[in-house]
Amino acid sequence: MKNTKNTTLSSIKYSVLDLVPIVEGITAKEAIARSLDLAQHAEQFGYHRFWISEHHNMESLASASPVILISHVAQGTERIRVGSGGVMLPNHAPLVVAEQFGTLATIHPNRIDLGLGRAPGTDQRTAMALRRYQQETVQDFPNNINELQMYLSEENSTEAVRATPGEGLDIPLYLLGSSTFSAQLAGKKGLPYAFASHFAPTHLHDALRLYHQNFQPSAQLDKPYTMACLNIIAADTDEEAEYLATSAKKFMLGVIRNTRKPLPPPVQSMDGEWSTMERMQIEKMMYYSFIGSKETIAEGLKAFVEETQVNEIIVIANIYDQEARLKSYKLVSEVFDAIEVPV
Template sequence: MKEYMGNLKKIKFSVLDLVPVAEGSTPRQSIKKSVALAQYAESLGFERFWISEHHNMESLVSSATPILIGQVAEATKTIRVGSGGIMLPNHAPLIVAEQFGTLETLYPGRIDLGLGRAPGTDQQTAQALRRNRSETVHDFPKDIGELQTYFAKENSNAAVRAIPGEGLDIPLYLLGSSTFSAQLAGLKGLPYAFASHFAPTHLHDALRLYHQNFEPSKQCGAPYTIACVNVIAAETDEKARHLETSLQQLALGIIRNTRKPLPPPVKSMDGLWHEMEKVQIQKMMYYSFVGSRETVEKELSAFLKATQVNEIMVVSHIYDHEDRLKSYEIVGSLFNG
């Protein structure tokens, strides 16, 4: 256990927040809770607080991601704040450069720009977001290059410029749940974050391909990897497993396409899901670490040993706000205790 503790203390821990709406809560209350979570994460020593872009989901209110990042950055002092991520195909690169240039101008040295190529929503909503833009897999690398151009000092004589944004040091991160973005991040010399919290299948292949393809860049001289995982920690294993039923119900709504606000925990999932649904959800949530401090410590340490990632990003779908804060407190004690 001492060896495990030493390993966990050597890496960075961060937070991914989807700004969930708990059943019986309002969007305004949910945003305030996320801001409070960011403040608490800062006090615990977490490295960064990322917010993900999602649309047309009554269970999440993170659609206007840059605005929420600004709210969190304004309410905190030292923790890095950013996107996990901005779904770049939904936006013109110039708009993203201007928005994050403005954020970096207001909160210098604290803004991260994580980029994904998924729509963050269903196809019909994606079409409404993109209007007449038709994105293919080949457009994502091009859009990243365009974004990097807008941030470059050398773009100062161009006909189209990002102001503010030009010349600012805003680190880019590529996000992914498959091997495509892993290879692309390696070739571009950018840090890579894998969404193992909901898409565990290709984690190890993606990390391997990232390292194999990595070419040093101005931003990143050596490979840097982040793995996002679900963590639900509590005083006992039994309580943590009880809290986990909220996440399981949320996942059930995803596979049934009946998405609703995060429900309170239940005594048992028996009778709520069919056996095949149970298997599917367990597979989807494979990298979920649920239990007491000792249980989570042991399992996270084994995960770190197996992946050798540089940073673990934690997402916690917990119905009660105080229970969610307690879970992050327990995680914080693993790397900062």
């Protein structure tokens, strides 16, 4: 996939994934306000899209209803694309998703993305509550995507069950994944593919390879399009960025311990916060994390893009202080606008 032509990294789109984190000392309402604030600044900084995840039964995240949050963010911004990163399709009837996103796309034309995942976005007990104890089979996710595409198509206009609004609207679909299953499916269906390398880096290269190998052009996409989500925390110095990143590391520590408390403030050192085994586990989960000054971030991104040849980077930065969070996203946008990378 490589050639010797040089291009600026700004030719690679850069976007935001927001989990709507609830930090210690604030309410869910304040967390949502902070996310809108981030989206408005991301629009100013030149980010291409702002995606919101779906998570349930987590007191650390206020993203249980991405559709409502997408509407809120789209209403409070002007140009940036807004979408789901993603809707966990097994939790929802495809008709309802088609109607919801059809409504969003009607209110905000040419700005709404529909990213789809197959994980529950929660623990098993909550998943059963969401799905009413229905057992998922390997074909359910592909079949649900087919049904969703049918409801969004113009060809469905003569059927007994229709999505209004939604039918015939140009709502781009994206498949999200952290393993090879969705990569192959996205390739076969000719859809863009986004890999969750911010917490599940192990299968990144296999997933990208299988996506390209299985890609078949579709009405939405004539050639492969890949996206990778990365933890990127930037500050004026490497030391400051490493300090800010301890909040994200403590957050991940809560995930593996199944405590999942609100995002904590940073600490000077993680020594004493985790065991050796926990440190190794979190470092493995956060393998694709770029933490440091603009120069350090630029070096890491250059190597990553050369290695993966992805078309778009999706940035996630779990930072406790809102001003530091906004500054991190600004510094990262400046990195993208400055670097030259061979592709």
